[in-house]
Amino acid sequence: MTNNTLLTISLSFIAIVLSGLTKTQAGDNASTALAHTNKPNIIFYLADDQDVYDYGVYGNEKVHTPAIDQLANQGMLFENAFTAQAICAPSRTQLFTGKYPLKNGAFANHTPTRPNIKSVTKHMRALGYDVVLAGKSHVKPANIYDWDHEWQPIPKAGVPRDYIPLADIETYFKTVNKPFVMFITSKYPHGKYFDVKNPNPEDLKFHPYDEHLKHNETYVKKKAGYYRSIEEDNTQLEHVLALVDTHLTDNTLFIYSADHGVSGKFGVKDIGLKVPFIVRWPNVIKPNSRSEQLIHYTDVLPTFIDIAGGNADQSMDGKSFLTLLNGADKAIHQYVYGVRTNQNIINAHIFPSRMIRSKRYKYIRNFNALEVLDKNLGDKPNINAFLRLGAMQHPNEPFEALYDLESDPFEQHNLIAVPELTNIKNRLQKQLFTWMSEQGDFLTEGFGNIPVITAPAFKLDQNNPPRRTSVDKALENTLKPQDYLLIEHWQESMP
Structure with a gap:
C-alpha cells in the first residue's frame, strides 16, 4: 500500500469522523431549539392610567380600541382582574414580585422595593429566560430589577408622550435564540393628553361617577x-402585534393590561383597582373566551413561573x-385586597384606606375618616394638625363602606348600615384584618395609631413643587424626625 493510498484513507476517515461530529452537534442544537419551543415566549403589554371601562371590548362603544378588541377575540378576557393599588410604582411592583405593595415595600409612589425581594428577573432567569423591559420603568432599585435588556421610551414628534422602543423590540424578536419574558410598558394614555379642538360630549361615554361633568x-x-391618547396607544399596540405575528411563533403568550384606572387613581374603588386583562396564547387559550374568576396582579409572576416549569416562592x-x-x-381567590396611601403623592395628606373584595361584595375601611377623626387625635398638636387636614380633604368618605357589586358596580350606595348584611360585613372585616396582619401592615383595627409616613425625598410638612404638594405656611417644618415612620426603617423591620 503506497503512502498516497494511506494518506487518502486517513483523510477519508477524518472526514467521516468530522461529519459525524457535525451531525451530532447539529442534532444537539436542534434538541436545544426544540426544548426552547416547549417554553413559550411571554410578552406583557402594560398601558398607563386607563380605566377598565374605556375599551370597546369592555363595553365602551365610543372609544377606539380595535387592537385590544381583536386581541380579546383571539384569546381570553378577564372580567375580574385587579391591582392592589391605583398608583404607578406600587401597581407595577406587584407584577414583578408576586407580592402586595405592603409586603414588597413599594406601597408609596416613588419609593423602592425592599432590599431582600427577589423579582421576576431572577426568578425567570433561573428557568432559562431572558427578562426584558421595553419602555417606562418607574420601579427601583436596579439591583432588584436587573433586566437582561432594558430600552427606554423614544421621543416622537407631534405626540404628547414618548413612544415604546419599537425598533429595539423588532431587532430583539429577529435575533433572540432563547425563551424570553418581555414587559412592554407604554407611557399612554397617561397625561399629558392630546389637545382636541372643540370636543363634543356626545362623542364620549359618561358613567355614574362623572355624569355630572x-x-x-x-x-x-x-x-x-x-x-385620543387611548387611540395612540392602540396604534402602538397594533405595531407590536404585527411584529409578534411576523417574527415569533404561535408559542407566544401575549397579555394586555393597564396598571390602574385614572378616574379612581389613589383610591380603593373598582374604578381605580379593576384592570383590563386580556390573554392570547394560540392553540392553548380558546378564542373569544371570558373568565369571571378573581385574579390579581400578584398572580402574574407565579403564573409565569408555572408556565416555565418552576415552582413559585x-x-x-x-x-x-x-x-x-x-x-x-376554577376559582383562584376568594378575596382580593387593596390599599391606599395619600402620602408621598400629589396633594399629599393622611387618609389611609384598606379594602377587601369578593366577587360580589366589597368592604372598605377609611382609617382617618372625618367621622372618627377625634378618636385618632393624640397628645401631639403638630401631628393632630396633619391628621385633621387629611380627614377634611375627604369629608364625604365614610369610616366604613360596604358595596354590593352585582347591583351597584360603580359603588354609589353604601350598605354598611343594612342589618341583613351585618354578617357579610363582619366576615369581610375579620378577613381584612387577618390579611393586614399577615402583610405586616403598620395599621391596626384600633384608633390613634395612624403614622405620619416619610421618605428621604419627601416630608409631609414641606413644599415639594416637583410632586405638586404644598403645605400651609403655618404647618411648614412643624414635624420632627421622631414624629415620622420612615419608610426605609419600616421596610427593614418587616419579616
Whole structure:
C-alpha cells in the first residue's frame, strides 16, 4: 500500500469522523431549539392610567380600541382582574414580585422595593429566560430589577408622550435564540393628553361617577384628549402585534393590561383597582373566551413561573392562574385586597384606606375618616394638625363602606348600615384584618395609631413643587424626625 493510498484513507476517515461530529452537534442544537419551543415566549403589554371601562371590548362603544378588541377575540378576557393599588410604582411592583405593595415595600409612589425581594428577573432567569423591559420603568432599585435588556421610551414628534422602543423590540424578536419574558410598558394614555379642538360630549361615554361633568367644558376637553391618547396607544399596540405575528411563533403568550384606572387613581374603588386583562396564547387559550374568576396582579409572576416549569416562592401572595388559561373554570381567590396611601403623592395628606373584595361584595375601611377623626387625635398638636387636614380633604368618605357589586358596580350606595348584611360585613372585616396582619401592615383595627409616613425625598410638612404638594405656611417644618415612620426603617423591620 503506497503512502498516497494511506494518506487518502486517513483523510477519508477524518472526514467521516468530522461529519459525524457535525451531525451530532447539529442534532444537539436542534434538541436545544426544540426544548426552547416547549417554553413559550411571554410578552406583557402594560398601558398607563386607563380605566377598565374605556375599551370597546369592555363595553365602551365610543372609544377606539380595535387592537385590544381583536386581541380579546383571539384569546381570553378577564372580567375580574385587579391591582392592589391605583398608583404607578406600587401597581407595577406587584407584577414583578408576586407580592402586595405592603409586603414588597413599594406601597408609596416613588419609593423602592425592599432590599431582600427577589423579582421576576431572577426568578425567570433561573428557568432559562431572558427578562426584558421595553419602555417606562418607574420601579427601583436596579439591583432588584436587573433586566437582561432594558430600552427606554423614544421621543416622537407631534405626540404628547414618548413612544415604546419599537425598533429595539423588532431587532430583539429577529435575533433572540432563547425563551424570553418581555414587559412592554407604554407611557399612554397617561397625561399629558392630546389637545382636541372643540370636543363634543356626545362623542364620549359618561358613567355614574362623572355624569355630572358632562357639560363641564374643561372636563370634556380633558376626557376627549384622554380618548385620543387611548387611540395612540392602540396604534402602538397594533405595531407590536404585527411584529409578534411576523417574527415569533404561535408559542407566544401575549397579555394586555393597564396598571390602574385614572378616574379612581389613589383610591380603593373598582374604578381605580379593576384592570383590563386580556390573554392570547394560540392553540392553548380558546378564542373569544371570558373568565369571571378573581385574579390579581400578584398572580402574574407565579403564573409565569408555572408556565416555565418552576415552582413559585411560598412567600408570594399570588397564585398561578394557568388552569384558567387551559380552560378550567376554577376559582383562584376568594378575596382580593387593596390599599391606599395619600402620602408621598400629589396633594399629599393622611387618609389611609384598606379594602377587601369578593366577587360580589366589597368592604372598605377609611382609617382617618372625618367621622372618627377625634378618636385618632393624640397628645401631639403638630401631628393632630396633619391628621385633621387629611380627614377634611375627604369629608364625604365614610369610616366604613360596604358595596354590593352585582347591583351597584360603580359603588354609589353604601350598605354598611343594612342589618341583613351585618354578617357579610363582619366576615369581610375579620378577613381584612387577618390579611393586614399577615402583610405586616403598620395599621391596626384600633384608633390613634395612624403614622405620619416619610421618605428621604419627601416630608409631609414641606413644599415639594416637583410632586405638586404644598403645605400651609403655618404647618411648614412643624414635624420632627421622631414624629415620622420612615419608610426605609419600616421596610427593614418587616419579616
